[in-house]
Amino acid sequence: MLNRRNFLTAAVGVAATAGLAACAKEDGSSSNTSSGGSKTITLGFSQVGSESGWRTANTDSVKSAAKEAGYKLQFSDAQQKQENQISAIRSFIAQKVDVIAFSPVVVTGWDAVLKEAQSAKIPVVLTDRSVESDESLFVALVGSDFTDEGRRAAKILEKVLQKAGHKGKVKIAQLEGTTGAAPAIERAKGFKEVMDAEHKDDWEIVVSQTGDFTRAGGKQVMAAFLQSNPDIDVLFAHNDDMGLGAIQAIEAAGKKPGKDILIVTVDGVKDGFIAMSEGKINAIVECNPLLGPQLMEVVKTVHEGGKVERWIKTKESDFMQDQAKDALPTRKY
Amino acid sequence: MSTPAVTTPSRWRALTRHHLFWPVAVLIALLLVNVPFTPDFFAIRMADGHLYGSLVSIVLFGSPLILVAVGMTLVIATGGIDLSVGAVVAITGALTCSYISDQADQNALAGVFLAMGIGLVAAVVCGLWNGFLVARMGIQPIIATLIIMVAGRGVAQLITDGQIITINSEPYKLIGGGYWLTLPFSIFVVAAVVAVTVALTRRTALGLLVESVGGNAEASRLVGIRSRRIKIMVYMFCALCAGIAGLMISSNTSAADGNNAGLWIELDAILAVVIGGTSLLGGRFSIGGTVIGALVIQTLTTTIYTIGVPTQTNLVFKAAVVIVVCLLQSPKFRAKVFGAKGARTTAPAEPATPADAAPKMEVSR
Numbered sequence: 001m002l003n004r005r006n007f008l009t010a011a012v013g014v015a016a017t018a019g020l021a022a023c024a025k026e027d028g029s030s031s032n033t034s035s036g037g038s039k040t041i042t043l044g045f046s047q048v049g050s051e052s053g054w055r056t057a058n059t060d061s062v063k064s065a066a067k068e069a070g071y072k073l074q075f076s077d078a079q080q081k082q083e084n085q086i087s088a089i090r091s092f093i094a095q096k097v098d099v100i101a102f103s104p105v106v107v108t109g110w111d112a113v114l115k116e117a118q119s120a121k122i123p124v125v126l127t128d129r130s131v132e133s134d135e136s137l138f139v140a141l142v143g144s145d146f147t148d149e150g151r152r153a154a155k156i157l158e159k160v161l162q163k164a165g166h167k168g169k170v171k172i173a174q175l176e177g178t179t180g181a182a183p184a185i186e187r188a189k190g191f192k193e194v195m196d197a198e199h200k201d202d203w204e205i206v207v208s209q210t211g212d213f214t215r216a217g218g219k220q221v222m223a224a225f226l227q228s229n230p231d232i233d234v235l236f237a238h239n240d241d242m243g244l245g246a247i248q249a250i251e252a253a254g255k256k257p258g259k260d261i262l263i264v265t266v267d268g269v270k271d272g273f274i275a276m277s278e279g280k281i282n283a284i285v286e287c288n289p290l291l292g293p294q295l296m297e298v299v300k301t302v303h304e305g306g307k308v309e310r311w312i313k314t315k316e317s318d319f320m321q322d323q324a325k326d327a328l329p330t331r332k333y
Numbered sequence: 334m335s336t337p338a339v340t341t342p343s344r345w346r347a348l349t350r351h352h353l354f355w356p357v358a359v360l361i362a363l364l365l366v367n368v369p370f371t372p373d374f375f376a377i378r379m380a381d382g383h384l385y386g387s388l389v390s391i392v393l394f395g396s397p398l399i400l401v402a403v404g405m406t407l408v409i410a411t412g413g414i415d416l417s418v419g420a421v422v423a424i425t426g427a428l429t430c431s432y433i434s435d436q437a438d439q440n441a442l443a444g445v446f447l448a449m450g451i452g453l454v455a456a457v458v459c460g461l462w463n464g465f466l467v468a469r470m471g472i473q474p475i476i477a478t479l480i481i482m483v484a485g486r487g488v489a490q491l492i493t494d495g496q497i498i499t500i501n502s503e504p505y506k507l508i509g510g511g512y513w514l515t516l517p518f519s520i521f522v523v524a525a526v527v528a529v530t531v532a533l534t535r536r537t538a539l540g541l542l543v544e545s546v547g548g549n550a551e552a553s554r555l556v557g558i559r560s561r562r563i564k565i566m567v568y569m570f571c572a573l574c575a576g577i578a579g580l581m582i583s584s585n586t587s588a589a590d591g592n593n594a595g596l597w598i599e600l601d602a603i604l605a606v607v608i609g610g611t612s613l614l615g616g617r618f619s620i621g622g623t624v625i626g627a628l629v630i631q632t633l634t635t636t637i638y639t640i641g642v643p644t645q646t647n648l649v650f651k652a653a654v655v656i657v658v659c660l661l662q663s664p665k666f667r668a669k670v671f672g673a674k675g676a677r678t679t680a681p682a683e684p685a686t687p688a689d690a691a692p693k694m695e696v697s698r
Contacts, residue, residue, distance in 0.1 A: 050495045050592050059495070079486070079592070179644045209637075210644040214593045215497070215586040220394050224638030227387045228371040241497070245586055248510070254380030271499055 042072040044092030046102035049080040053269040057333025058289035065292025103128040106180040129182040142312045146183045150190020160282040174208035177238040211242040218245030226253045237265045240272030270331045276324040288314040356625040363632045370640040383512035395631030396519035397578035402605035404574030406623045407567040412547040412615025413474035418575035420485025422595025425452040425579030427492040430589030439502040453576045460572025464565030489591035498589040509584030547615030
C-alpha cells in the first residue's frame with residue numbers, strides 16, 4: 001500500500017499545499033543532465049488534486065502513459081487550489097520543461113501565468129478542463145465536452161422518465177460541482193440548454209446548490225433539499241460521488257433512491273456503477289478520465305512543432321440501469 | 334461562568350448580559366429565517382424508524398464540528414491554537430476505514446473497535462506531537478500545528494492510496510450516520526464528550542489551571558502549575574476530539590476521503606469558539622458557548638442550502654452573517670450602536686475587556 005510512487009505523490013501534495021511548490025518533486029529517478037540538453041521530453045503536469053476516484057484514475061492514466069512513452073514527468077498536485085497550481089506552473093517554467101500540461105482548478109485567472117509560459121516559449125496543453133483565456137495562450141485541450149455531457153444527461157433523463165412512467169411536471173434538484181469549476185458550469189449549462197429548448201413547460205430545476213464534488217457535500221446538501229422541497233422527482237448530480245452521498249440522504253429520509261427520486265449522474269466511477277447495478281442510480285453519463293495516451297500524443301506532436309486540433313475530445317458513452325451489470329466488470333476506476 | 338457583579342439589574346438586562354445571550358439569539362434568528370422557505374422547518378417526524386427533520390440533520394451534520402470545536406476551545410483557552418484538526422480528522426478516518434476495508438468480515442465488532450482504536454491512537458499521537466512542539470520546544474502554536482495541518486493530509490492520502498475508500502460496515506456506520514433510540518447516535522457521542530469536558534473543567538480545578546496557563550503560562554509555572562504538562566494535555570485532548578470527529582465524518586458517508594474529509598474544519602472550529610465567546614487571547618473559555626457557536630455555523634450552512642442562495646454568493650452570504658455575529662459579540666460595538674442609553678447606567682460594571690473569569694495575570698508580562 002505504501003509504495004514509493006504514492007509516497008512521492010503525497011510528498012508533492014504536501015509541498016504544494018505549503019506553498020513551497022517552488023521546487024516540484026520529480027516523479028521517478030532524477031537525472032543530472034539539464035532538460036534542455038537531453039533528448040527525452042520533459043512534461044510538467046499540474047493536477048487539480050485527488051478529490052475523487054475519477055481524478056485518481058486520470059492521474060494514473062497520465063503517469064502510466066508518460067512512462068510508456070518514455071517522457072520525464074514532473075508531477076504536481078494542486079490540492080484544489082489555484083495558487084498552488086500557478087506556483088507549480090511557474091516552477092515548471094523556471095525548470096524549462098518542454099511542455100506544460102495542467103487541469104485548471106477554475107476557469108479564470110490564468111492569463112498572467114500563461115503569458116509567462118508563452119514568453120518562455122513553452123507550449124501549454126490543457127487537460128480535462130478548459131480556461132477562459134485568450135486562445136493563443138494554449139495550444140490544445142485534451143478533454144471531455146462538459147456542455148455536451150450536460151446535454152447528454154438531459155437526453156438520458158428523458159429516457160429514464162419514460163421508463164419510469166413518469167407523467168406531468170418534473171421537479172429537478174441539481175447538485176452542482178465546485179463553484180467556478182468548468183465541469184460544474186458547463187454541465188449545468190448543457191442540461192439547461194436541452195431543458196429550455198425541449199421541456200420548457202414540464203421540467204423545472206427547483207433547487208440547485210454546490211456539493212463540491214464530494215460525497216459528504218452531496219449528502220448534506222441533499223438532506224437540506226429534501227427538507228425544503230420534499231416533492232423532488234429527479235436528482236441531477238454533476239458527479240457520481242455527490243450522487244452517492246445524496247443516495248444516503250434520500251434513504252435517511254425514508255425514500256427509495258432510483259424509485260421515488262430518479263437519479264442521473266455524470267462520470268461513471270466504479271462505485272457509481274455499483275450503485276446503479278443496485279438500482280439506486282438510474283443513468284450515468286460517462287466522462288472518461290483515461291486521457292493519458294491521447295495527451296502524450298499531443299505532447300509529442302507539439303514538441304516536434306506539429307499542428308494539433310484545438311480540442312481533442314475523449315471517447316465517452318452513456319449507460320442506463322440495465323447496462324450496469326454488464327459494464328461493471330470493465331470499469332477501471 | 335456567571336455574569337459579572339451587576340447591582341440589581343432588571344431580568345432582561347441580566348439576560349442580555351449573559352455571555353451566551355448573543356450566540357443563542359443569533360442561533361434562534363437563523364433558525365427562524367428558514368421558516369418562510371421551509372414551512373415545516375421545525376417539524377420532526379418518524380422516517381425509516383428514526384426521527385427525521387431539519388433540526389435532527391443540523392445536529393447530525395454539526396456533530397463533528399461541535400466535537401472539534403470543544404477540543405479547540407481548551408487549546409485556545411491556553412492561549413494556543415490548533416490548525417491540525419482537519420488533517421487529524423482525515424488521518425483518523427483514513428486509518429480506520431482502510432483497516433476495516435482489509436477485514437474479511439467488515440461487520441465484526443472486534444475488528445471495528447480495533448480499527449477505531451488505531452485511528453484514535455494516531456490522533457492522540459498527532460496531539461502529543463503538537464503539544465510537544467508547543468510546550469517543550471516553545472514553537473508558536475500556529476506554526477507548530479501548521480506542520481500536521483499540511484503534512485497530515487499527505488499522510489491521509491498516503492494511507493488511502495489517493496482513493497476514496499468505501500466500506501460496508503453496519504456497526505461502524507452507527508457512529509456518524511446511524512440512529513439509536515430514534516436519535517442520531519452522534520448526538521449521544523457529542524453529549525458524552527461535552528459532559529465529560531464540562532465535568533473535568535468545571536467540577537475539578539482543571540479548568541482553572543487551563544485558564545491560568547492561558548492567562549500567563551510563566552506566572553502559573555511560578556505558582557506551581559505544571560503549565561507545560563497542561564498544554565500538552567489540551568493538545569492531546571483536542572486531537573482526540575478531532576479523531577472522534579474523523580470517525581464520525583468517515584462513518585457518515587461510509588467512506589474515507591483523505592483529501593476532503595475535515596477540509597477547513599479548523600477554521601470553522603475556531604469561528605465556533607469565537608462566536609461562543611471564548612477569547613483568542615486565552616485565559617477564559619466557555620464550552621457551552623462553543624457548542625452554540627458550532628450549531629450557529631451548521632445552521633448557517635443548512636440555511637444557505639434551503640433558502641436557495643445562488644452558489645456563487647454562498648461565501649458572501651456566510652461572511653456577511655459571520656461579520657454581523659462577531660459585531661454583535663463585541664461589547665464596544667453594542668455600546669456604540671444600541672447601548673447609548675443603557676451603557677451610561679451600567680458602565681462601571683462592564684469593563685471594556687470582560688476578562689472577568691480569568692485571574693488577572695497579564696500585568697506581569
